[in-house]
Amino acid sequence: MKKVIVTTTINPPTEAILRFQALMDWELVVIGDLKTPKDYKLERGIYMTPEEQEKYDKELSDAIGWNCIQRRNFGLLLAHDMDADIVAVVDDDNIPYKYWGKDLMVGKSVEVNFYETDLPAFDPIGAANEKRLWHRGFPLQLIPKRDYTRKSRVSVNVDVQADFWNGDPDIDAICRMIEAPECKFDESCFPISSNKLSPFNSQNTFIKGSILKNYFLFPHIGRMDDIWASYYMQAKGARVVYGKASVYQARNEHDLIKDMKQEYLGYENNMKLVQDLAVDPERIVNYLSERSIQAFKLYRRHFKNV
Numbered sequence: 001m002k003k004v005i006v007t008t009t010i011n012p013p014t015e016a017i018l019r020f021q022a023l024m025d026w027e028l029v030v031i032g033d034l035k036t037p038k039d040y041k042l043e044r045g046i047y048m049t050p051e052e053q054e055k056y057d058k059e060l061s062d063a064i065g066w067n068c069i070q071r072r073n074f075g076l077l078l079a080h081d082m083d084a085d086i087v088a089v090v091d092d093d094n095i096p097y098k099y100w101g102k103d104l105m106v107g108k109s110v111e112v113n114f115y116e117t118d119l120p121a122f123d124p125i126g127a128a129n130e131k132r133l134w135h136r137g138f139p140l141q142l143i144p145k146r147d148y149t150r151k152s153r154v155s156v157n158v159d160v161q162a163d164f165w166n167g168d169p170d171i172d173a174i175c176r177m178i179e180a181p182e183c184k185f186d187e188s189c190f191p192i193s194s195n196k197l198s199p200f201n202s203q204n205t206f207i208k209g210s211i212l213k214n215y216f217l218f219p220h221i222g223r224m225d226d227i228w229a230s231y232y233m234q235a236k237g238a239r240v241v242y243g244k245a246s247v248y249q250a251r252n253e254h255d256l257i258k259d260m261k262q263e264y265l266g267y268e269n270n271m272k273l274v275q276d277l278a279v280d281p282e283r284i285v286n287y288l289s290e291r292s293i294q295a296f297k298l299y300r301r302h303f304k305n306v
Contacts, residue, residue: 002209003027003101004084006075009092010035010067013042016095016247021045026101027082031075034066048074057302063219063295070219072202073295076212077302084209091203094165094247105158105191105241106206112191112241114154119145121274122194124162124242125169129186132179136172136263137199137227139271156193159208159238160230162200164190164245170201172223173260185245192242197234197274202226204247211238213303220292222262224270228284231274235281 005020008031013021021028021044028045031053040047053074054061064070072089079087086106090096115127123138126146134143168176169183202225207215214236217225234240269287276283285293 001085002083003086003088004029004079004082004209005088005090006072006079007031007090007092008033008069008072008075009040011092011252012037012040014092015250016090016092017042019096020090023096023101026088027084029075029078031071033068033071046078048078057298060295060298063291063298065219068219069202070217070225070295073217073299076215076217077299079209080212080302087207087209087212089202089205089207090247091249093252094204094249096247097245100163100246101206104206105161105243106208107158109155109157110191110241111153111155112193113189114152114156115148115192115194116150116152117147117194117196119147119196120271120278122196122198124192124194124198124200125171127192127242128164128189130169130181130183133169133171133175133181133183135199136170136175136201137224137230137266137270139274140174140267141271154193156239156241158241159211160200160233160240161206161243162230162240163204163206163243163247165204165247165249166245167249168251169249170203172263172266173256174263177256177260183245187244190242190244193240197231197277198240198242199227200230200240200242202229203249208238211236213300214238216296216299218288218292219295220289221265221287223259224263224266227266227270228273228287231277232281232284235277235284
């Protein structure tokens with residue numbers, strides 16, 4: 001089985017990167033940006049320079065732009081070229097535990113804690129032990145309406161495994177400013193799945209390689225890039241299961257006010273988006289700029305039968 005780790009960075013190799021490159025049953029792909037050190041080097045793995053990205057697909061590079069995490073899409077394309085069976089999308093500040101990437105659920109039928117809701121979306125964090133928090137990208141209007149009483153054990157065929165993160169979790173800037181959490185998620189709460197669309201991120205997520213054509217980190221929409229990608233992918237039929245925390249996030253320094261501004265598009269649109277995607281996944285284009293739509297088209301032309 002071919003397994004590929006994909007990330008982007010503007011830093012010298014971090015502790016997380018050093019640990020990921022040491023995993024001998026995985027191939028590591030790191031995508032550079034204009035701010036990435038010019039002498040960036042891996043002991044084991046592929047580093048794709050900005051120049052190599054331009055050579056690979058100049059039109060896509062221009063459509064995405066520079067100095068943004070969406071350069072990571074080039075890593076997804078490289079993983080596709082490598083015929084990856086499973087692609088792990090990670091951040092360089094998420095330090096993997098020793099069991100990271102072991103006993104993967106992707107491509108298997110797994111019995112999970114299954115939550116049914118009548119709301120348009122499901123928040124996985126509220127199903128764990130940190131109930132005061134919510135996942136980045138979950139519609140804010142639904143937070144007080146969350147209800148986890150309809151729980152059962154169900155077998156799910158897993159297309160996406162979104163593992164959690166101890167330490168500083170993936171919550172939005174409003175939640176982070178209010179709570180400033182340091183989390184340790186109870187492993188007994190997992191795995192988790194639901195009957196509705198739910199947000200997952202691109203920082204500790206395992207994806208079946210055969211469905212990468214439907215996974216694109218949309219540029220020019222701030223910090224909704226991976227969230228809207230997750231909603232779109234599920235609307236196209238992918239089943240996501242949330243796994244126990246397999247990394248510790250020692251979060252890179254962030255300006256929370258800037259993060260909040262970059263999340264505003266989601267605060268305003270996430271509710272309507274999940275409702276629209278449940279009707280027709282292609283309604284995603286109603287929420288994207290022309291440049292973002294064009295970037296998605298350019299990305300998808302690298303896949304056959306799209």
